[in-house]
Ligand SMILES: Nc1ncnc2c1ncn2[C@@H]1O[C@H](COP(=O)(O)OP(=O)(O)O)[C@@H](O)[C@H]1O
């Protein structure tokens with residue numbers, strides 16, 4: 001039982017990170033019906049930004065909480081700028097072309113960004129310092145959950161609540177939902193849909209950057225390729241939940257996190273990355289629209 | 301000066317010319333109807349005016365300003381709203397949220413609230429269903445919601461694309477009465493596109509007949525209602 005609980009909690013922490021990335025896939029898909037293959041790279045760039053800014057601040061002797069705050073902020077802003085620019089440069093000009101051209105453009109951007117970081121940084125794994133503080137009150141239960149996992153869970157929960165509020169109640173949130181449901185009609189009531197699409201990329205990229213920092217702190221390392229694997233997994237989570245659906249992306253991410261965690265714990269750790277693909281194949285066979293995806297309904 | 305004027309407007313889908321240089325004008329306070337058979341180019345006309353389907357040549361003039369190269373969301377802010385064909389309700393937004401979207405470009409909360417009360421008075425059914433998803437409404441209710449959503453923008457001119465499409469005769473009658481009321485009470489100028497020529501001509505001041513992307517006839521409604529050709533082709537008499 002103890003073992004199960006431990007696996008369950010680490011699966012939940014993993015799922016939280018997948019959720020932060022999967023939300024970007026699903027929101028963008030909901031609005032422009034595009035699988036943004038460069039999304040994983042935006043997440044990786046978020047991690048690198050935090051590493052570089054954090055390392056610099058540490059070397060100046062700045063205190064840990066300030067380093068944490070500033071590097072998160074820098075990562076979020078830099079990734080958001082990337083997300084915004086990618087849409088403007090690589091997707092918007094192709095919006096009225098076939099879907100395949102935007103998809104190819106997405107794959108192209110993904111490769112460019114990977115290679116950009118490979119050349120600008122290194123091909124080696126770099127160690128990533130844990131910026132996250134040790135929480136004393138968790139000591140009695142540290143066999144089940146550590147500080148990093150706890151912070152991941154709490155951060156994700158806060159982000160989800162904020163995002164739900166934004167989408168449900170704010171003016172831009174309503175415009176996003178309207179645009180996802182009927183772009184032409186959104187234009188006809190006066191929505192600047194280009195702006196809404198930009199905001200969607202910015203929000204998705206900011207969430208991915210937060211995910212990037214959290215996972216790098218958790219794993220203690222970073223590399224130019226991490227965006228590819230995490231991106232694919234988060235994509236699987238989004239498809240599992242029903243691509244286009246926000247609650248679906250969160251649910252799919254937790255299911256994937258639990259499966260991986262319990263799978264490696266009870267079956268074999270050699271197959272950790274295979275579970276995601278087994279799940280993907282199963283959904284595509286059994287329920288192609290995903291758990292909460294009802295034939296394109298409930299998009300954003 | 302006309303509130304809205306089309307001068308020699310041509311619109312293409314690829315190489316196919318859907319509008320062949322049409323000209324028409326709508327005076328402030330009027331109800332003007334554009335009638336024509338399926339495929340004549342009525343929807344294309346409205347989408348050309350709104351900037352969704354950009355025109356290739358000619359001019360669309362709103363209150364003296366050429367709007368033919370202005371983007372659709374800006375045209376709305378100039379006082380032009382459309383109730384599109386097929387109603388196009390945001391299916392997963394509630395009735396209230398759909399109405400909020402209608403007032404998207406306005407920011408005076410108390411005026412918006414007053415307008416909300418007004419449309420609920422016009423269509424009490426919508427008030428009852430305010431928290432229901434738009435997609436779950438009946439066709440008639442969706443048409444009421446589509447009209448109300450457009451009214452929430454407080455347009456000076458309201459464009460309607462076949463509001464009678466697919467509705468039971470009694471509801472059609474009701475909707476046309478409301479359109480007339482909107483014109484009389486709110487002084488909103490109306491440009492009404494219809495296949496139901498009989499109903500449309502009865503509430504309109506003036507009518508245009510569109511055929512194969514060209515204006516075939518233009519006259520007062522009374523004249524068109526008794527015109528032999530119109531009676532044969534569009535009134536089924
Ligand atoms: N998106 C489109 N692409 C190509 N042709 C179109 C498109 N929309 C309409 N058409 C064509 O343009 C003509 C006018 O259509 P439309 O404006 O919808 O007519 P109406 O509203 O009077 O029924 C028709 O011949 C129709 O087939």
Ligand SMILES: [Mg+2]
Nearest residue numbers: 342343344385
């Ligand atoms: Mg039509």
